[in-house]
Amino acid sequence: TGLLAGLKRFRKESLRYTSSLPHYLRSVNWMDHRVVEDVHWLLGNWNPEDLDLTVALELLSMDFPDETVRRLAVQRLESLSNDDVLKYLLQLVQVGSLTVSPLLNCFLQSKRIGHFFFWYVRSEVAGCPYFRQRMAVILEAYLLGCGQAMLNSFTQQVQAVEALQDVAIIIKNLYPNKTNLTPTGGPQTCSDHINEPLCMPLIQLDKCKVMASKKKPLWLEFSPMPSPTSTTPVGIIFKQGDDLRQDMLIIQTLVLMDSIWQEKSLDLNLVPYGCISTGRNIGMIEIVRNSTTIATVQRNHGGTNGAFINDALFKWLKSMCPLQEIMFVKSCAGYCVATYVLGIGDRHNDNIMITDQGFIKQNKLMLLCFPCLLGNLFHIDFVSKERVPFVLTPDFLYVMGRVKGRNSLNFQRFRNICTQAYLSLRTHSRLLVTLFSLMLPTGIPELSAAEDMRYLREALQEEQGEAEAKEHFLQQISLCEQLGWTVQANWWIHMVKEDYSSKKGNFTIT
Structure with missing residues (x-):
């Protein structure tokens, strides 16, 4: 009776320290077997259900090779729903056989999860020489049980x-x-x-x-x-020719960001299209219907010089349907925050798109489909990363009524949405950093060192208070306003190059 009462008190107290468990385990002297025995006893009496999901994922990182530590994390993951398994499947594949083996039943019972699991693992077999053999064994185990139809x-x-x-x-x-x-x-x-x-x-x-x-x-x-x-x-x-695992990670993160914002009643109309790597530097990307590039809009309003016509996008939106500024403001704010936090560069006007008709978007939280009107901005092609602010050009600002520094209701709305979205992500910074850190062993070119994690932490202003973080992001908006003309110049150069290439390279196959 005394032992049971003690264990109950221990479990009650352990809830207070769950978030500090990774920090504690990092300080353990794993070369001292007596200390290790005590740690194993501690973990053996820890209720996996009391472990926060973010902490469980963190315990699967390279910092924690101990089997008992990782087993506790896996026991927590075994209670995940199918939707959550899919949400974190990229990382679960990376963290090894100890994690994947207990979850194989989940993969075998769901055809949808099994489909993605097969291609994620097969892509690693083809593209990651360091872990190819281990991944091949995992893939073989799944195929032995998936059934002849699959x-x-x-x-x-x-x-x-x-x-x-x-x-x-x-x-x-x-x-x-x-x-x-x-x-x-x-x-x-x-x-x-x-x-x-x-x-x-x-x-x-x-x-x-x-x-x-x-x-x-x-x-x-x-x-x-x-x-x-x-x-x-x-x-x-x-x-x-491109490692699409980078795109897959970014799109997975966009889906996660969207769910975080939805919980705060912020629908910023992200468009996380489908993308899957099927081998070494090869894969498939979903085509988003009823959309066009910003470059096309600008070409239709002045050719290559359309990059410098500040009201080109505004006139295009008005010609399609009036009163689309709110849709544009919300989606522009969402991608400004997302691309800044993730450090995504190479943002020319052919990989920023806008919807030119209504389309159907699936709400992943409520499992409903609803029409989105035109004017929804979204980004594509996330292969490159740079340490640059987000794209906020004079033509984007013109749509918001921000002309020659004049304030407007839509521009103020844009600033407010940006800060709300940014501060919401900061409350989940540990999860975002953990998901990226678990992908470090993959060898993705743009995610290969601790420096990438430092950038993410700095972008989220982890060491600052909420007021300081809010001011930091407002400063980024001001900086992007000042640098807007340099982006226009780069977009003009990009369009000149593309026009020259297309004139030189047109051909027909009969």
Whole structure:
């Protein structure tokens, strides 16, 4: 009775110190076996359900190789819902067999989780030489239990990806200096590499093209499979030459940020499109329908000089539908905060887009679909990272009524939304840092050192109070206003280069 009462008191007290557990374990002398025995006793009597999810994930980092420590974290993760498993699946795959093995039942019971698990692990087998053997063993264990139907499906998927990869390589070799592909001949399967036994939807070859980019990604349109609910063609960008795990991590973080903001009743209209790495520097990206690039809007209002026309975007929005400024302000604020915190650079006007029609967005929290009106800004292509502020150009400010420094209701709304969103993320800074730190062993080029973690902590102003952090972000807004003309100049240079490349590289395949 005395022992049980003591354990109850211990568990009650342990709740007060759960958040400090990683800090305590870092101070343990793991070379002293008596100390280790005491720590193991402590952890053995710790209720996994009392462990905060963020702490459990942190205990899976490279700082904690001890099996007992990691087992406690895994026991906490075993209680996750399927949605939460998917939310953190990228990291769970990275932290090793001790974590994955107890969760295999979850992967085997859910086809959706199993699909992503297969491709995440297969991508690591193909692209990460340091952990290839371990990942191959994990993948084999899953395939032994997934069933013949899933095996057949994975076989077809792998064949399809390999066929598309062959096509991409052939096009790169045949047309090393070309950018635009306009095939003729009507809808058909794409060469002998993609054939009927794959059970793939037919590629609409007349709608496919090679995009104007040095990596020559393939824009592919597929006829939809028969369905009573949708007849919309399926569009993907098949990309070779970039490590799309970087994009996957950024998009995963955008989804997490969106859920944090939704909990605070902040819907900032992020568009976290689908992206998956299928091998070493190869993968697929979902095409977002009913949208256009900022560069296209600017070209339509002055050619390459449209980069310097401050009211070009405003006039475009008004020509489409009036009163879209609020949608623009909210989405612009969301991506300003997100890209600043994540340190995302390379923001030219071809990888910032805006919706030009209504589209359907799924609310991941309420599992509902609702229409989003035009004017929703969003960013794409997250391969590059730089230590730069976010993009807030004079044409963005013009839409908000911020002309020649004049204040406006929409600009004040923009500032308020930005600070609310930024301060909300700061309350979850430990989770954000943990998720990125768990990805350090992957070898992602832009996430390879502790310096990347320091940047994230500094961007979130972890050491500062709320008032100081708010002022810090308002200073970033002012700085971006001052540097807006330099961004315009860079965008103009980008458009001149793209126009020259497209004129030089147009061709048709018959």
